């Protein structure tokens with residue numbers, strides 16, 4: 001069936017099967033490889049994308065359900081220049097292997113859009129669906145908190 | 157007496173500019189922008205085929221027949237292969253493993269056949285159509301049962317398997333290797349000891365749970381060259397094992413190529429060769445096509461490596477003054493169906509099972525026991541996490557029994573430089589005492605903590621750790637280095653960036669010696685065709701070993717730079733140095749020759765001719781002072797370990813008195829890095845390793861049913877830590893007592909940071925509640941039951 005997808009502000013016209021999973025379509029048909037395959041059952045969060053700004057596990061969504069919505073991946077977030085948050089992730093040594101990073105960037109981006117100066121608990125909650133086996137989370141949480149503090153300074 | 161080091165690294169310069177700085181990781185931008193490519197992200201074109209595996213439903217069975225006809229006729233299927241097509245065995249240290257099962261299956265999930273089809277879905281569907289008839293046999297699931305005299309044999313031909321010379325398999329038993337250490341006279345020491353404590357500790361199996369599953373893409377092209385892209389810690393070792401295992405098909409090493417892009421976490425699970433051999437074999441069956449085999453999360457749990465379980469019987473004797481006089485440690489490892497790699501975990505643990513203590517009388521037995529569970533293998537900590545649980549629990553109990561403070565007791569017995577090791581060698585310089593003191597201070601050891609909540613109680617614990625790299629005695633590393641026109645540098649190595657920051661550390665070492673900013677050095681993930689040899693990225697050895705190879709290449713390049721300057725300008729080498737991307741001279745402050753002016757093109761002389769040319773260099777390192785030859789009955793005589801890294805861990809926990817729920821309020825961990833080439837990266841290893849270790853003691857646990865089937869092969873039922881499951885506060889402490897032969901004094905720290913996590917919690921639970929839990933994990937149920945029991949007694 002015909003499907004039109006908006007991925008990082010680009011329009012795609014694709015021919016897909018009704019049962020095709022959005023994660024697979026993004027990776028194999030659109031060529032957007034930052035959403036990763038970690039478990040394919042909604043447990044790990046490495047396939048996280050934003051749909052209309054809300055974080056979604058793309059392994060649990062059918063491609064056809066995304067029609068008419070705006071999909072954003074980490075390639076879209078940092079297309080022109082890295083976001084403040086991405087820079088903080090680099091300077092805080094927030095990631096090691098980096099496999100979880102695209103999903104975590106998106107979950108944290110969504111959080112900061114909703115709640116510009118989150119508490120530690122807010123950050124932990126927003127990231128609780130994104131597993132990271134390498135870092136022990138602390139350097140990730142600290143970077144998101146630092147981004148929140150900068151937001152506060154800007155708005156003060 | 158101290159160990160002498162035949163090779164002393166370049167002396168440590170006080171004014172370091174790149175080494176010792178928290179340089180930003182050179183792969184940071186790749187990873188944060190989405191640009192980083194992992195194997196599954198590579199494109200292979202429209203002729204890519206997909207593989208699926210037919211798996212054994214039984215823990216132990218004889219294969220009566222395999223019928224592949226229905227699968228072969230299924231839509232999209234290109235080929236179905238079985239053990240008959242690949243009747244070869246292989247293995248890392250012992251060749252007891254098969255590409256596909258031969259006659260028998262020995263664990264639930266073992267590969268029996270492979271299906272290659274046009275799409276992934278077609279391959280999976282067709283795999284279900286392969287009909288295998290089995291004669292089911294009684295499985296052995298417990299190592300103590302498997303060592304019983306009358307136990308059935310899991311590998312009747314154990315005596316025929318090729319293995320490394322430091323293994324001692326016992327033919328016609330299930331004991332694939334038995335590492336013995338005998339030193340002094342334990343019998344006499346126990347008889348004379350003032351206090352002897354004997355007990356048994358149990359540690360289950362664990363899963364690595366790297367978030368990236370194993371993926372392999374293999375391609376045998378029409379010219380006969382085999383290329384395999386893998387998510388691996390071990391590209392050269394994989395090339396070697398592929399070439400050896402597939403040698404009957406006519407492969408030379410030069411015709412096998414392994415390419416390893418970024419890896420999404422390893423933790424030992426992607427070391428050696430596990431599922432990759434299936435992908436490589438599949439590729440040979442469909443010449444001309446690339447074939448992708450990607451494991452599901454379930455397969456990841458049951459058919460890669462698992463951390464082995466162990467039953468540890470420990471006996472320790474002490475004098476009233478607190479001196480440890482004897483240790484007897486019997487380790488029965490549940491090593492699984494194939495031990496080609498796991499047997500070396502058993503070996504490493506046996507060599508070091510006294511823990512980081514000075515012990516004059518030792519009797520260690522570390523037994524590698526076959527069971528009908530998935531193959532055990534390397535896991536961050538390599539056997540040390542497992543035996544430290546019992547050992548460090550035991551040390552606390554002994555200290556209490558003789559009325560000594562557990563920290564004082566450890567400080568008194570901690571092994572220090574020059575002390576004799578269990579196999580007869582001598583301990584390297586170590587900052588253990590400093591680590592103990594700083595850890596104790598960080599958690600305010602000795603200060604009682606009162607809970608503000610009447611339902612909870614606070615507890616503190618400490619534990620020490622040590623670990624040596626476990627490697628063949630001649631495991632080596634190599635590097636190439638070349639300058640570019642602008643004075644930037646490419647360094648080629650074959651260690652793997654697993655997330656630990658290896659590429660950045662190699663860049664820092666090269667930058668330091670060449671007087672460059674770290675940003676002027678590029679280091680990338682390897683391709684065995686282009687990059688020089690590295691044994692594997694395991695054993696926490698690459699900062700040390702590969703770092704030495706890079707250091708030597710950089711020193712050679714520097715010498716070549718000075719040579720051309722000397723030839724053209726006449727300055728003596730000793731007066732030249734590199735700084736700010738220029739060659740400078742101590743005797744002529746005016747002289748400053750930018751590298752970019754000559755490292756490719758050379759320097760023009762007065763007569764118009766040119767000198768020099770492209771600056772290229774290489775370096776290699778092999779520890780020429782080690783040997784694995786020792787007496788099989790005593791373990792004495794060899795020098796198997798290059799050095800030990802040590803440290804200490806302390807925690808403050810809060811426990812709900814009724815439910816047994818534990819919150820880690822504070823965790824401090826001190827590790828002796830020798831020299832932290834990049835302190836931020838060392839801290840990353842501390843927080844990451846600590847959280848991974850705490851999970852093994854607080855909730856992770858592989859559960860098997862009575863038929864040997866893993867019951868929790870997913871993240872819903874096998875919980876790993878989320879962002880909520882971390883200590884409120886983590887205090888990383890870096891100790892730096894230089895390793896004499898390390899690059900700038902560095903030694904490895906990657907695995908060490910999880911080793912003490914389990915006993916430190918056991919000790920803190922005891923400190924809080926007075927109950928001693930002797931099996932992992934220390935669940936709420938176990939605590940609640942123990943508390944109730946104590947109230948009843």
Ligand code: FES
Nearest residue numbers: 039040042045059
């Ligand atoms: S792959 Fe989607 S949550 Fe794991």
Ligand code: FES
Nearest residue numbers: 096097098132134
């Ligand atoms: S950095 Fe490796 S999983 Fe998060």
